[in-house]
Amino acid sequence: MYKISKSTHLLSLVLIAIGLISTVYAFINDSHAAWTSLIFNNYFFLGISIFAVFFVALQHVAEAGWSTVIKRVPEAIMTFLPYTCAVMIFIVIAAMLHWNHIYHWMEVGIMTEGAPNYDKIIAGKEAYLNPIFFLVRSIIYVVVWIYCAKRLRDISLQGDLEGGIGKNSYNKGITVSAWFIVFFAVSSSMASWDWIMSIDTHWFSTLFGWYIFSEWSAIGFTTILLFCLFLKKQGYLQDLNDSIIHDLGKWVFAFSVVWTYMWFSQFMLIWYANIPEEVTYFMERIELSNYRFLFWFSAAINFVVPTIVLMSRDAKRNTNFLIVASVVILIGHWINSYLLFAPGTLHDHGHLGLTDLGMGLGFLGLFFYVVFRSLTTRPLSVKHHPFLDESKHLHT
């Protein structure tokens, strides 16, 4: 059983306080920027928590043994999913009520012929991009995700009692996971089109869903790895051997490279073809001086740091190397999340500033609070799991 130490508890509370102050200040100061800040920070943590569900589902479907020892960590991370999903739905409803102007296509009159701001291209997308369908879709995604997360958590606890292959909990886990993965394959792509790509309404990329998924994977694995290292350092998870950490390090490395691959594939084709309606997306990010540095900087550190720091086998088994690389990756992807939203909503007056950071810290504090709390609710080590022994003696 994990027990929250006083300093951890205090840290999460301080971070939540910083977040609350930043949020209030941001909304009083510049509510347009504040909504962008809210949605991108929320997106970042939503990615981490939904990826934890995907991770557990993947282990079930693949009948993977290596990760059994650390199974409780993603299970704890996924308890943050309902909070981020609730904020996301709140943002969507607020957008429909015109409290915020994140989604350009929701503007009144933009799809009615004859209105001064009528946009023929956006009007052509009305069948898909209309507020009611948008809300219904969003609710379907999050409800199924949260339901699957809850089921997987329950099944895991049930598996502690039953154990063994072919038992009720084991088969149920595979069934739920398989359905979740099929649903997630479609819904993760659609959610990224809806919530992120539709901000730049005229622009589209067929690669976008995969690009977002690769980002979720990179930050998701990094977070799981950091929690594992933290718990091990605190004296928990004693079965966690170097090989499992090494494997997690490989995943972090691999998905950083996958992210770069997706980023570059999307960038290179658009850059090369140079078609006006496509390049607008990158023009906003490269030509505007307030995003140019962040754009190149985040792309560079998200690739170069994990590649150089984590390339060798010894580095993936060295806690300090892993922590440095992980923290840099999280910062890099946090900046990149900002760049997914801000240029489309704030155009030339967006600045990644202290309020964005403050809100991010607030989310981090809440994340710590929820995840550490849920770590205390169940034993950190799985019992009677059929692959537990394999995981304990993993050797790579």
Add this chain to the structure above:
Amino acid sequence: MSKKVIHAIFDDEEILLQSVKEIRSKKYDIEEVYSPFPVHGLDHALGLKETRMAITAFIYGCIGLSFGGLLIYYIMISGVGKSWPMNIGGKPNFTFYQNVPSFVPIMFECTVLFAGHLMSLTYFYRNKLYPGASTKSPDPRTTDDKFLMELIVEDSDKEITKILKSTGASEINEKNIEDE
């Protein structure tokens, strides 16, 4: 003192692994182990030196990257490209750095190609595997389902046979080798 070669046959890789650990803890040197497939942890148990293949891979990758860069620089910019400038998508074709995104795939592929092929060749060279090489395995059953441990010990040593038997060797063959 004459020496003898012992070939101990094992049926299972777990038993082999335990036996290797046991024998090494008794200060015997294991000459070689022949196995039909890679056994996890065997290299560690045998106390083999860490492979330097990763370092060679990195070097070969760097060579490939440089080669790809030079190749595309010659083709598109400096050599052929200067004589026949190619206008592709209206991209500037006089400078390397302005064109770098379109050159990345070529440089990436060259990196992978060089690293992959040169690593294979290095592996064959280090293991002396050339066309027509004869097998070094003393027993053809090691290509099927048996594991063979090879030791060279003093002729008078009777202890080792006992240890091998007790750790689960299914068959032990001894052969004397002449003193040189």
